[in-house]
Amino acid sequence: SMHWTGMKKDELELQYSPSRWSLRMSADDAIKAHKKALKEGTDKARALAQTLLNVPYGAGDGEKLDVYIPSTNSLDMPLVIYIHGGYWQFLSKEESGFMAVPLVSKGVIVVAVDYDIAPKGNMDLIVSQVRKSVVSVVQQYSHIRYIFIFYTYHNLVCIYVATLLGLIWPQWSCPLTGAFLVSGIYDLLPIVSTYVNEPLKMTEEVAVRNSPTTLVQQLKSSSSDCHIVVAVAQHDSPEFRKQSEEYYKMLKTSGLNVTLEDVPDTDHFNVIERLVDGEYHLTRLLLKIMGMC
Numbered sequence: 001s002m003h004w005t006g007m008k009k010d011e012l013e014l015q016y017s018p019s020r021w022s023l024r025m026s027a028d029d030a031i032k033a034h035k036k037a038l039k040e041g042t043d044k045a046r047a048l049a050q051t052l053l054n055v056p057y058g059a060g061d062g063e064k065l066d067v068y069i070p071s072t073n074s075l076d077m078p079l080v081i082y083i084h085g086g087y088w089q090f091l092s093k094e095e096s097g098f099m100a101v102p103l104v105s106k107g108v109i110v111v112a113v114d115y116d117i118a119p120k121g122n123m124d125l126i127v128s129q130v131r132k133s134v135v136s137v138v139q140q141y142s143h144i145r146y147i148f149i150f151y152t153y154h155n156l157v158c159i160y161v162a163t164l165l166g167l168i169w170p171q172w173s174c175p176l177t178g179a180f181l182v183s184g185i186y187d188l189l190p191i192v193s194t195y196v197n198e199p200l201k202m203t204e205e206v207a208v209r210n211s212p213t214t215l216v217q218q219l220k221s222s223s224s225d226c227h228i229v230v231a232v233a234q235h236d237s238p239e240f241r242k243q244s245e246e247y248y249k250m251l252k253t254s255g256l257n258v259t260l261e262d263v264p265d266t267d268h269f270n271v272i273e274r275l276v277d278g279e280y281h282l283t284r285l286l287l288k289i290m291g292m293c
């Protein structure tokens with residue numbers, strides 16, 4: 001298929017509009033249903049689990065996180081940090097606790113992180129906030145053996161995997177078991193000239209510097225014990241699917257422990273929504289990697 005640099009603006013914007021690839025419903029309905037499913041799941045998790053809501057991880061207004069706690073307290077509880085997606089301009093932690101529904105009942109702590117989405121925040125700020133949140137969680141829960149970062153779609157995420165695995169962990173003997181990257185963008189350059197970048201206002205320099213593909217080299221030596229899952233929806237756009245495949249290949253070539261999950265019968269939205277279900281393939285894989293089933 002065609003390289004993005006050869007695409008007209010219309011085609012590039014179609015490729016980077018996940019809602020226009022949903023086979024289940026119209027673009028607008030896919031986004032509406034997505035927000036609704038995530039919010040309902042989060043409300044359900046808040047009713048089921050003990051919670052610590054709005055815990056500060058920094059001094060900024062937006063620097064807060066929610067903790068979902070299992071009732072069975074043990075020192076071996078694994079912890080998942082969920083960093084929400086939404087093109088760095090949509091969603092918040094108020095819609096990000098849904099995956100705690102199946103995980104908390106299996107004895108897993110879930111942390112949902114907020115960060116300043118655009119236009120209030122920009123890419124550099126978001127990356128620094130996510131980094132700060134993870135450092136704060138690791139310090140707070142240092143007695144826990146497994147910390148499992150769960151990065152989700154739209155790469156902030158992935159930026160994160162790269163930045164964290166490569167730069168933070170080596171200093172502190174990494175407790176990181178794995179990283180899940182779901183329907184992400186790993187090379188940010190193609191979106192610089194699209195509508196996605198209007199609120200973000202990334203320059204090419206900012207996009208390259210924060211792209212996970214740029215940061216692969218730094219991951220190399222420090223994270224061979226960490227199992228990285230790159231998951232992509234069957235019905236994600238060809239450009240999204242290519243981004244996942246290429247990032248997967250880069251990680252693999254660098255000698256990292258990585259698998260590519262092409263999730264059948266999903267699109268960009270329900271690939272993540274379905275994490276509310278304990279029987280969903282990605283939920284089970286997450287539990288398996290953490291040694292919980």
Ligand SMILES: N[C@@H](CC(=O)c1ccccc1NC=O)C(=O)O
Binds near residue numbers: 016017018
């Ligand atoms: N313009 C984007 C909007 C989008 O990606 C989105 C919107 C609301 C909540 C989440 C979104 N993306 C999720 O990864 C689209 O076409 O899907």
